Amino acid sequence: MQHIHDLIGVGFGPSNVALAIALDEKRHGSKPLDALFIERQPSFAWHPHMLLDQAHMQISFLKDLATLRNPTSRFTFVNYLHEKGRLTDFINLKSFFPSRHEFNDYLGWAAGQFEDACRYGEEVFDVQPEKQGGEVQFLRVRSRTADGRVQERLARNLVVSIGGVPNIPEGFRALRDDPRVFHSSSYLKDMAQHPQARRVAIVGAGQSAAEIFMDLQGRPGAPQVDFIMRARSIRPSDDSPFVNEVFNADFTDYMYSQGTEVRAALLDEFAQTNYAVADLDLIQQIYKVFYDQKVARGSRLRMLRQHDVRAVRAASDGIHLTLLDRDVQRESTVRYDAVVLATGYSRDQHKDLLAPLAPYIGPYDVDRYYRLKATPDFHPGIYLQGACEDSHGLSDTLLSVTSVRTGEIGNALLAAQSRARSAARDASQAVQI
Ligand SMILES: Cc1cc2nc3c(=O)[nH]c(=O)nc-3n(C[C@H](O)[C@H](O)[C@H](O)COP(=O)(O)OP(=O)(O)OC[C@H]3O[C@@H](n4cnc5c(N)ncnc54)[C@H](O)[C@@H]3O)c2cc1C
Structure with missing residues (x-):
């Protein structure tokens, strides 16, 4: 029987690196989630062709991969500086905004600690439904390696974090x-x-x-x-303090609780950020x-x-x-x-990737925890990162809430895992009785 992963993550940019960290920190000694990430680049790189010498971050280093979710994490930017022996030098810079080169190095340092969990050099090209007993239980994730070989893997859950397309x-x-x-x-x-x-x-x-x-x-x-x-x-x-509150993690709740018209008006009102x-x-x-x-x-x-x-x-x-x-x-x-x-990015590439699942997830609406809503006969969880601006707000495509968002998705995945395990236990006990 083919191996079934608890989770496949498509893309290994900051969003899924942060998810790998959140899952690692949430397991508290319990059996880890069997998570595999698939990244099309040959190794980790954050927007490598825009790593210009003078460019710096447009966000505080405190909005790194972990701090807002868990300030005691070993994956914070501060701990990265400590491990690299530059913490006091960085303090002397008196800046919240590291160079993009340095932040790329930080992200690569974090990604490097999950090397075994990532397959680099493979591009996911589609995701098929896998049925058992007439209902969709798993996802068949198909990817292509640089030399053209097709890989197929099964997963119970998918987190799609593929960024934008030009x-x-x-x-x-x-x-x-x-x-x-x-x-x-x-x-x-x-x-x-x-x-x-x-x-x-x-x-x-x-x-x-x-x-x-x-x-x-x-x-x-x-x-x-x-x-x-x-x-x-x-x-x-506009990065003035009151306006910047739209990037606070709790603004996501406010945004999500609004109707379509108010959400659109909020995006419009703060677009100049x-x-x-x-x-x-x-x-x-x-x-x-x-x-x-x-x-x-x-x-x-x-x-x-x-x-x-x-x-x-x-x-x-x-x-x-x-x-x-x-x-x-x-x-x-x-x-x-x-x-x-320099004409920006569009963010609906996930619809191409997930097209074979359209009959089940049709309008591509997500719940508050970024999970695509599906028909009752569709059981896998599919989560989107970076494609939920319309429902979750302007922070969705940025780094602002990445650590908090991955904490939320991590909780949802772990809750689903424990429900599945207790259902399996109940079923086996019922058989014994
Ligand atoms: C030049 C630039 C500078 C930026 N600076 C900032 C900043 O200072 N602050 C901020 O908050 N935001 C910034 N952003 C916004 C940016 O979206 C986020 O910083 C961050 O990159 C989002 O992470 P992500 O993992 O969601 O997406 P990405 O970083 O885009 O990562 C997606 C990953 O998925 C991979 N991938 C895509 N499709 C597939 C596939 N089919 N199969 C396998 N792998 C795939 C890609 O290769 C990539 O590695 C910047 C964006 C750009 C372009």
Whole structure:
């Protein structure tokens, strides 16, 4: 008989690493949950192609993988610093916001302690229902290794934590295979393929666009850079204290308890904490760069505000973008050697992965503890991390509540495990009587 895992986690980014920690800390000497995580990258890496030298965290280090759930955990960022011998040096920095390089190292350090529980280099491509007695009891999780082999595993529960997929604007979709057009998620890797680029466009006005602009313009022998945005201005992300309360763990309860309309209004009201905004200090740095260019009477860098990309054409000499300047209603066409799309992410990839289960989990609604609601004849638990913004709030795609959320999912999984074990015990006692 094929082995059945208590849990398969799809993806081993921060969300599922935090879940592995929560499960490890919750077992209190009891038999551990048989959990296996499947990650498509060859080893742990947190947004590796956006690990820019100057980038730092946009969240306090105290919102790490464990502290808010269990401040005494050995997986806190503070304990990581202690083990690396940098705790007092970090204190001297007087900062809540480590560099992204350091946080990636912290996350990798934590992930490394669950090496046996993760299969790297495998991409899950679908999940099938496994029936017994006419009802779905298990899930058949199918993944593909880098060399094309298909693996199949059975699980009682699934936690899908696969992050976002690059959002490519309609006009650029036909150029998906053109290496001169790429998304910010692969920026460092793909930009390295264009060392000779003399003119580069960045499309977008959020944090990634702003970081990429600063990175590109400051490179030795930097190209001409057009920073193209629909907005009239880059806006600062609001991280002021009262507004920041929307990222508190208890705000999730408030959000979830509201009806659809209020939830949508809340997302809209606080969107400027996370979407199409950038850190104020970064905006100030960009302003200074343009100011210095004015002093030097240069023209290498342009910020094209109120500009729409109206047409995209690939030619042998470059990518031609037709831009509409909405201020003066004038179109112009500019040739670029490379175009970076800092156009965000979409978060509905789980629906493709779970498509074979659609008859049971149809509308993909989740309960308060992130479990997909299912028909009565469907028994496995499927939990989503990072795809519940509509119901659980803006913190869902960020790190803010990760440790608390994984504590909640961990409790739900352990409760299901103990129910299943006592049901099995009752059944065997009934047979003995
Ligand atoms: C550049 C950047 C900087 C950010 N900085 C911050 C920040 O400072 N603070 C903050 O709160 N948030 C930040 N975020 C938001 C980010 O979503 C979270 O930090 C965090 O990465 C969420 O973790 P996750 O595990 O849910 O998703 P991810 O980190 O995206 O991890 C998902 C993992 O699943 C794997 N995967 C995907 N599909 C499959 C599949 N089919 N099979 C197997 N594996 C799969 C991926 O390879 C990946 O490793 C940032 C995002 C970006 C892009």
